[in-house]
Amino acid sequence: MSPKSKVQRPKPVEGRGSRVEGETTEHATRNTQHAVAAPKRNEEGSRFTFHASRFTRYLGIYSALWRNSVTREMIFKSNFLLWIFVELLWFALQLSFVGVLYLHTDHIGSWTKWEVVLLVGGSHFIQQLFQAFFLINCTNLSELVRTGKLDFLLLLPVNTRFIISLRQVDLGGFVNACSAVAVMVYAARQLHLVPGPIQITGFLVLCVAGILIHYSLMFLLASISFWTVRAQGIVWGYYNLFQIARMPDEAFGGLFKALFTFAVPMLLVSNVPVRVLVHAVASPWQWVLLLGMSIVCFVVSEWGWKASLRLYTSASS
Numbered sequence: 628m629s630p631k632s633k634v635q636r637p638k639p640v641e642g643r644g645s646r647v648e649g650e651t652t653e654h655a656t657r658n659t660q661h662a663v664a665a666p667k668r669n670e671e672g673s674r675f676t677f678h679a680s681r682f683t684r685y686l687g688i689y690s691a692l693w694r695n696s697v698t699r700e701m702i703f704k705s706n707f708l709l710w711i712f713v714e715l716l717w718f719a720l721q722l723s724f725v726g727v728l729y730l731h732t733d734h735i736g737s738w739t740k741w742e743v744v745l746l747v748g749g750s751h752f753i754q755q756l757f758q759a760f761f762l763i764n765c766t767n768l769s770e771l772v773r774t775g776k777l778d779f780l781l782l783l784p785v786n787t788r789f790i791i792s793l794r795q796v797d798l799g800g801f802v803n804a805c806s807a808v809a810v811m812v813y814a815a816r817q818l819h820l821v822p823g824p825i826q827i828t829g830f831l832v833l834c835v836a837g838i839l840i841h842y843s844l845m846f847l848l849a850s851i852s853f854w855t856v857r858a859q860g861i862v863w864g865y866y867n868l869f870q871i872a873r874m875p876d877e878a879f880g881g882l883f884k885a886l887f888t889f890a891v892p893m894l895l896v897s898n899v900p901v902r903v904l905v906h907a908v909a910s911p912w913q914w915v916l917l918l919g920m921s922i923v924c925f926v927v928s929e930w931g932w933k934a935s936l937r938l939y940t941s942a943s944s
Contacts, residue, residue: 688785689793696796707799714755714803721747721873722810736877742905743875745814749904750873750897752807753834757841759800762866764792765845769852769859778941788932792846815904822904829903833914836921837896841869843921843928844891850928853935872897892920 700707725747729740738746768791771777781787815822822830848865852858871887876894879887887893899917 685785685789688790692793693796696798699795700798711799711802714799715806718751718803718806718810721751735875738875738877739818741814741817742901745811745818745904746875746897746901747873748807748811748814749830749834749901750869752804752811753837753841753872753897753900754869755800755804755807756834757800757838759797759804760838761792761842761845762800763795763797765842765849766859766862767795768846768849769857769862772852772939773857775941777939787936788846788929792842811904818905820904826903829914830900833900833903833917836917837900839921840892840896840917840924843924847924847928847931850931850935853939868893889920892917892924895920 722744725740725743728735729743733739735743768777771780771791777791780790783790845862845865848861849858851861868887868891871893874894876884876888876898879894884894888895895913895917899913902913
């Protein structure tokens, strides 16, 4: 036997190579996972940044619209003050009507005199906020279509419905809304009501839902101007229906109540929010119905707007 054959070669450590190979593979897998996850995080971050920048952009546009509205109102100060006076006078007449009505009765259903005064104040509050933000813009849609000014708005790099709905702000509506709040506070004192934070928050949320219903239905009616020469008569006709919202829902019944609860939910818009203030625990199905109707009305309004816009061929064609 040769000397070389007597030299024993070191035996390889069993499993060492496989462990090293496994660790290398695991390390590579982790690196791959991090490499895949990094673009996902970057993509999510870019989406968030995009939405934040878009929100900031629209907020800047809306603030510019506010500045224009303030400038316009200050130019025509007499008109601004006159309309505030007219609205205050009309509000006073509504309260006088309630006073005359309760000279002949003590209750309308389960509603006492001061509860109805609170209802009239709540209805006026919702109406004035709607008027401040949306009324003049909805009524002007017909003129935009007729005169061709809508063509210019369609070319702007913003959402067309956004710019049409919020182009002008009626600052007098905020002043009149404050008068409605004052009447509501006085009526609550007469009723010895002290609403808690939850009740006030619920009232405000339901008021927003009511304003959304008014805006959606009026914008839907204003979209009829794409088929007709003028639709302002229809829009103002709907505005006159606001008077129904000032009355207790228990004063109506049958088909009339069903019509103005489920088809044109005027009776829900102010009755439900005021019930939250009067009764600490009101029927929750009315809350759900009001919130649900606000969503349904907005979806139908958006569908009607898009359907009308597809048929629009510009004023020059």
